[in-house]
Amino acid sequence: MIDPHVHLRDWAQSQKETLAHGFSVAWRAGLSAVFEMPNTDPAMTSRETLQRRIADADRALESLDGAGGLFHGIYGGITADPDQVRHIAAARDELFPRVVGLKLFAGHSTGRMGVVTVAEQDLVWKTLAGAGYRGVVTVHAEREDLLEPERFSRDRPETWSDARPGLAEIASVQTQIALAEAAGYRGTLHIAHVTLPETARIIAAEGPGLPFRLTGAATPHHLMLTREDRQIVNPPLRSEKSRSELVQSLVRGDLAWLESDHAPHTARDKAEGAAGLPGIPGFRRVAEELLRGLVSPERFEAITGGTVREVFDLPRDLLRPNPLAREGAFGAAEYRELAREYPLDPYSGPWCASC
Numbered sequence: 528m529i530d531p532h533v534h535l536r537d538w539a540q541s542q543k544e545t546l547a548h549g550f551s552v553a554w555r556a557g558l559s560a561v562f563e564m565p566n567t568d569p570a571m572t573s574r575e576t577l578q579r580r581i582a583d584a585d586r587a588l589e590s591l592d593g594a595g596g597l598f599h600g601i602y603g604g605i606t607a608d609p610d611q612v613r614h615i616a617a618a619r620d621e622l623f624p625r626v627v628g629l630k631l632f633a634g635h636s637t638g639r640m641g642v643v644t645v646a647e648q649d650l651v652w653k654t655l656a657g658a659g660y661r662g663v664v665t666v667h668a669e670r671e672d673l674l675e676p677e678r679f680s681r682d683r684p685e686t687w688s689d690a691r692p693g694l695a696e697i698a699s700v701q702t703q704i705a706l707a708e709a710a711g712y713r714g715t716l717h718i719a720h721v722t723l724p725e726t727a728r729i730i731a732a733e734g735p736g737l738p739f740r741l742t743g744a745a746t747p748h749h750l751m752l753t754r755e756d757r758q759i760v761n762p763p764l765r766s767e768k769s770r771s772e773l774v775q776s777l778v779r780g781d782l783a784w785l786e787s788d789h790a791p792h793t794a795r796d797k798a799e800g801a802a803g804l805p806g807i808p809g810f811r812r813v814a815e816e817l818l819r820g821l822v823s824p825e826r827f828e829a830i831t832g833g834t835v836r837e838v839f840d841l842p843r844d845l846l847r848p849n850p851l852a853r854e855g856a857f858g859a860a861e862y863r864e865l866a867r868e869y870p871l872d873p874y875s876g877p878w879c880a881s882c
């Protein structure tokens with residue numbers, strides 16, 4: 528199993544989580560690989576920071592009993608500077624498969640990596656196309672100009688979803704598709720953490736007609752939780768109707784895979800309103816609890832790693848099987864044990880009666 532979207536912190540944010548801790552939890556959840564996002568502190572936006580991260584991660588993996596078999600892939604971060612975009616695309620090609628792809632924050636989230644204006648995004652896609660980049664670009668798609676921060680009130684956390692409306696996601700996805708197509712982009716455009724079935728339908732409908740590959744993914748929290756669970760996360764949780772239809776989007780294949788968007792914080796940071804939830808235990812829990820009953824064994828394999836291997840073009844034999852991935856090895860007790868490693872458990876809602 529592969530979780531292709533995690534934020535492992537460390538460096539200046541080691542109070543939130545360290546690489547070694549994240550790797551240990553990932554291995555115990557049965558994963559063979561995690562792909563890490565670049566909005567670390569400092570951000571992974573240069574060849575030098577990527578190489579420093581790889582060295583630190585290798586040391587962390589070596590220090591771990593058993594978890595040393597985990598594959599750690601990382602993303603290079605895209606900024607609004609075309610020279611940096613060329614540099615990071617070349618670094619990805621040079622350091623692939625360890626550097627698996629590039630990340631574009633087409634909307635601000637945690638960190639300061641937003642490339643938020645359409646003019647800046649247009650330049651990014653043109654630069655990537657001009658450089659002949661053929662790898663994956665994963666996009667956080669929320670249109671900054673459609674956010675309505677004044678609709679959020681701290682004593683009603685469910686209003687986070689009003690402040691970051693679904694229209695901001697849909698419009699950003701449409702913008703990124705149009706810009707990439709106009710630029711002549713020929714790699715893969717991946718829409719991270721889709722929150723709405725409408726977005727999933729756009730991806731499924733438009734993908735086949737495009738000159739590049741278009742994919743989307745769902746997270747455990749958008750599949751299992753609703754705005755009424757009052758968790759602060761970007762992009763936000765939606766209604767129960769959207770949640771249940773999003774499950775069908777993944778089952779049907781409108782969305783390609785499951786990704787956790789694991790983003791742990793300290794209890795104090797959460798109390799102060801930090802956006803993000805721990806997600807690696809939830810990734811496995813959703814796989815076991817939800818998907819096994821809903822999809823064929825083949826589709827299950829595709830959703831939890833097979834399609835990622837294919838789309839990222841990972842070399843055969845890169846990943847080692849994790850013995851803890853065997854069917855039925857991760858039940859409510861195992862989930863509880865791993866969830867305790869983080870200051871809050873987002874999955875104590877009614878869906879998981881046995882948790």
Ligand SMILES: [Zn+2]
Binds near residue numbers: 532788790
């Ligand atoms: Zn993320």
